[in-house]
Amino acid sequence: TPDTSSPEQLKKAYSDVAQKVPSFRDNHGYVSINLLPNEDYRQQALQKTAEAVSLLLDSGANYSDIAILVRSNDIIQLIAEFFANELPDVKIVSDEAFRLDSSVSVNIIVNAMLWLTHPDNILAKAYIAKAYQTYVLEKSEQETNKLLATAEGIDSALPCALIDKRNDLLTMPIFELAEQIYTLFNIGNIKGEDAYLYAFYDALTDFIANNTADIDSFVEEWNDSIAAKTIQASAIDGIRIITIHQSKGLEFEHVVIPFCDWTLEKGNTIWCTPQVEPYNELPLIPVDFSASQMKGTIYEFDYNEEHLQNCVDNLNLLYVAFTRAASSLFVIAQRGTPSSRSYIVEQAITDIKLEGSSLDGDPSDKKAELLFSYGELEIVETKAKKKSDNIFTPEVENMNVDMATFSNKVEFKQSNKSRDFVADDDENTDDDDRKQMSYIKTGKILHYLFSTINTTDDIDTSLAQLEMDGLIEESDTNIKRLRDMLHKRFSNRQVADWFSSRWTLFNECTILDYDAATDTVREHRPDRVMKDEKTGEVVIVDFKFGSPRPEYVEQVNRYKALTQNMGYPNVKGYLWFVYSNRIEEV
Structure with missing residues (x-):
């Protein structure tokens, strides 16, 4: 026996629920509910939606004050196309409406790619020819090309360069190929599709980063998923089309709800617990949810429970949709049947007795159109949004950015790091000067290399990075010679100690020295400063790649004095002449 307690519980739960209007609310607003007969319903519903929007715009409503709410995403595409x-001229905004495959520009690029790899694909070839003739060429050019296409075949309707360069195009990386197709077809002449192209190139970049970047793989991915991606248009000033679920928590001055007649119960599978032998030996059984199949069976109780939950969910969904409107509500639906959401709407409007409401049409005639209206349509000027003082919520201003592409020849560019170590050789430089320059270059490279080595374990890693930065090749030495020389120098016991892990390292740190006599601040940068945390000893080392000079000693003595003035009494200084592997304590 079906349990009747659930409907009673539901009735009790809603018994004290009422829509109360705050006292400060103005007594104005407008409700229009239009129920249409079955004949040619879809086209009529779309036309009534357009009429409601036109009425609001003609009455002075702003685009951003109007929202069209629908039950599912497939209806969004239908309304957007209508x-x-x-x-x-009416701006429609919806993330779901603007799919990439609705863009002529994007379709030209994808179909051109497909035709390049499959020249026997007549559909792809015909599409790009027709799109090129229709959307890119001027009217005068279209007529000329139509005559040529008739006389000489479809090839004459395509850009000449596409045919001539086909083999070259097939050798290009896929991203560069897309840009080349954009240029060959003069896609920039197609206005209003820049946002689609930006989104397409983003999707293409993501595909290249995660997949094998060949044309056939991309076209397959396009058909599977990329074509359904949408451009983000939520910031554009226009009429919003969103699903009822997405509208939760939002408010709009004017709401239009077309196709408010969705089916209450869709076929699905529910899990039932049978109570009758021998079926009760199974803990759960999957059953197709259907009134015709479940009523009058041992699963009727399960059906009633699921049916009740569906009614509650749909009632709540209808409540969410209707309460998004602040000033006016337009509902467009089909004359109801018990399995349709509009059935309860039709029952309600025939029973409502409100002062100022009217119902046109005969409810008993199922082929008649019903129009319920209440209140008066008033367009209230919306207040401008107050500028926020929060720096994290700045005002955003939309800008139109046109797509453009430019030809570019690949050329070698020297890295900035490499340029720091390399001077251009003059043609008149003699061999001795060239040797001297090579000597200086290698010294610069080694000086930089030592600044990147903390311990002896870092030698090979630092050398690899040096080679990657393009510094090794520009010097007259190679990485093997450098590695051999470094390991030989670091075999010195004292050097090995400097580059051990026992030191706290200050690599090329700047010491600031204030000269009160001249009121200036001077900078000093020792090559390597090390501190032994246990003993407090500080060691300063300067790397040199030339012959000994008196100023080198003065320089290290200055470093020592500055360090001692900072509160480190136990300071030692050294000069390391790397080429000769000579170490001098200062």
Whole structure:
């Protein structure tokens, strides 16, 4: 026996629920509920939606104050296409409506790629030829090309360069190929599709980063998923089309709800616990949810429970949709049947007795159109948003950024790090000077290398990075010679100690020295400063790659004095002449 307690519980739960209007609310607003007969319903519903939007705009409503709420995403695409054809001047905004495969520009690029690898694909070839003729060429060029295409075949309707360069295009990386197709077809002449192209190139970049970047793989991925990606248009000033679920928590001055007649119960599988032998020996059984199949069976109780939950969910969904409107609500639906959401709407409007409401049409005639209205349509000017003082919520201003592409020849560029170590050789430089320059270059490279080595374990890693930065090749030495020389120098016991892990290292740190006599601040940068945390000893080492000079000693003595003035009494200084592997304590 079906349990009747659940409906009673539901009735009790809603018994004290009422929509109360705050006293400060103005007594104004407008509700229009239009129920249409079955004949040619879809086209009529779209037309009524357009009429409601046109009425609001003609009355002075702003685009951003209007929202069209729907039950599912497939309806969004339907409405967006209708408005694009019937009311092209009306701006429609929806993340779901603007799929990449609705862009002519993007479709030209993808179909051109497909035709390049599959020249026997007549559909792809015909599409790019027609799109090129229709959307890219001027009217005068279209007529000329139509005559040529008739006389000489479809190839004459395509850009000549596409045919001539086909083999070259197939050798290009896929991203550069997309840019080349953009240029060959003059896709920049197609206006209003820049956002689609930006989104397409982003998707192409993501694909290249995660997949084998060949044309066929990309076209397959395009058909599977990329084509359904949408451009983000939520910031554009226009009429919003969103699902009812997405509208939760939002408010709009004017709401239009077309196709408010969705099916209450869709076929799915529910899990039932049978109570009758021998089926009760199974803990759960999957059953197709259907009134015709479950009523009158041992699963009728399960059906009633699921049916009740569906009613509650759909009622709550309808409540969410209706309460998004602040000033006016337009509902467009089909004359109801018990399995449709509009059934309860039709029952309600025939029973409502409100002062100022009206119902046109005969409810008993199922082929008649019903129009319920209440209140008066008033367009209230929306207040401008107050500028926020929060620096993390700045005002955002939309800008139109046109797509453009430029030809670019690949050329070698020297890295900035490499340039620091290399001077251009003059043609008149003699061999001795060239040797001297090579000597200086290698010294610069070694000086930089030592600054990147903390311990002897870092030698090979630092050398590899040096080679990657393009510094080794520009010197007259190679990485093997450098590695051999370094390991030989670091075999010195004292050097090995300097580059051990026992030191706290200050590599090329700047010491600032204030000269009160001249009121200036001077900078000093020793090559390597090390501190033994246990003993407090500080060691300063300067690397030299030339012959000994008196100023080198003065320099290290200055470093020692400055360090001692900073509170380190036990300071030692050294000069390390790397080429000769000579160490002098200062």
